[in-house]
Amino acid sequence: MSVRIALVADIHHGAPSLTKRGDCALDLMADFARFSKDARPDLVIDLGDRISDIARDRDLELEAEVAEAFRALEAPICHINGNHDRDHLAVEDNERILGQALGHHTIDIGGWRIVLWRADTLIRRGGNHGSFHLPEADLLWLSRTVRNADRPMLIASHVPVSGHSQVGNYYFENNPAVSTYPQADRARAMIAQARHPVVCVSGHVHWNTITPVDGTVHLTQQSLTESFTTDGEPAGAMGLIELGDTVTWRVEGRDPVNFSFRPAATRWTPPVPPFHKIAEVAARMEGETA
Numbered sequence: 001m002s003v004r005i006a007l008v009a010d011i012h013h014g015a016p017s018l019t020k021r022g023d024c025a026l027d028l029m030a031d032f033a034r035f036s037k038d039a040r041p042d043l044v045i046d047l048g049d050r051i052s053d054i055a056r057d058r059d060l061e062l063e064a065e066v067a068e069a070f071r072a073l074e075a076p077i078c079h080i081n082g083n084h085d086r087d088h089l090a091v092e093d094n095e096r097i098l099g100q101a102l103g104h105h106t107i108d109i110g111g112w113r114i115v116l117w118r119a120d121t122l123i124r125r126g127g128n129h130g131s132f133h134l135p136e137a138d139l140l141w142l143s144r145t146v147r148n149a150d151r152p153m154l155i156a157s158h159v160p161v162s163g164h165s166q167v168g169n170y171y172f173e174n175n176p177a178v179s180t181y182p183q184a185d186r187a188r189a190m191i192a193q194a195r196h197p198v199v200c201v202s203g204h205v206h207w208n209t210i211t212p213v214d215g216t217v218h219l220t221q222q223s224l225t226e227s228f229t230t231d232g233e234p235a236g237a238m239g240l241i242e243l244g245d246t247v248t249w250r251v252e253g254r255d256p257v258n259f260s261f262r263p264a265a266t267r268w269t270p271p272v273p274p275f276h277k278i279a280e281v282a283a284r285m286e287g288e289t290a
Helices: 022-039 056-070 091-098 136-147 184-191 279-289
Strands: 003-008 043-046 077-079 105-109 112-116 123-126 129-132 153-157 198-202 209-213 216-220 238-243 247-252 257-261
Touching: 003 022, 003 112, 022 056, 022 238, 043 112, 056 091, 112 136, 136 153, 136 184, 198 238
Parallel strands: 003 043, 043 077, 112 153, 153 198, 198 216
Antiparallel strands: 003 238, 105 112, 123 129, 209 216, 238 247, 247 257
């Protein structure tokens, strides 16, 4: 039996900000409610960044307006905090507004384990730059969850850990340090401990990407209100992922994707060291330069 999950990412409700069309967010959330009703998912996952933050009082109002928009959905909803949900608000503020706990959690549905990896998404500001800080406790929870799994997993998080290129990305080509966690390589190593297939899905980077790494397929979904790929109009990205022997990920809107693959638990051959440290390659290279 396949599992159907509707996905929405980076709603960014609020005033327009750079290429984020937050002024369209609530209307698009009404469209997402209709999309979800038609799709009849087992679960809806909100991948975070529900607002474009301004200041605490206004952020509380914006989050409450998005929470109200989610009430039109009929399927169970799981929320994940993004960095903009945390700039001026605590996790507890978001929990109170959304009416659910926002710690790490797993849900078993139809032969799959849905892993809500709600790792810390607060960007610590300093000087001219900021960065995420991934607490060791978040990494250890991920490691234990992956190692103990007895079935395929979908790992959902706000921040991706694939390490994929940000070339061409409006926000992150020149700011790659805030596109992922500093410890993303450790998170990938922990995911590689899995004895069953793993699929990862995230938001944050505001574009659709597909990145296989060491046998795990990492997906990132476009923002609901982003416009840098869509000529200034909001992308209206609404996703549906179907999990079974084959995984299908479909994103509707102005920046569509339709991708299917067969998840596997096999791992790739580890990368070689620098060529000059491989004896037979180094000998050939020395011969060529002699």
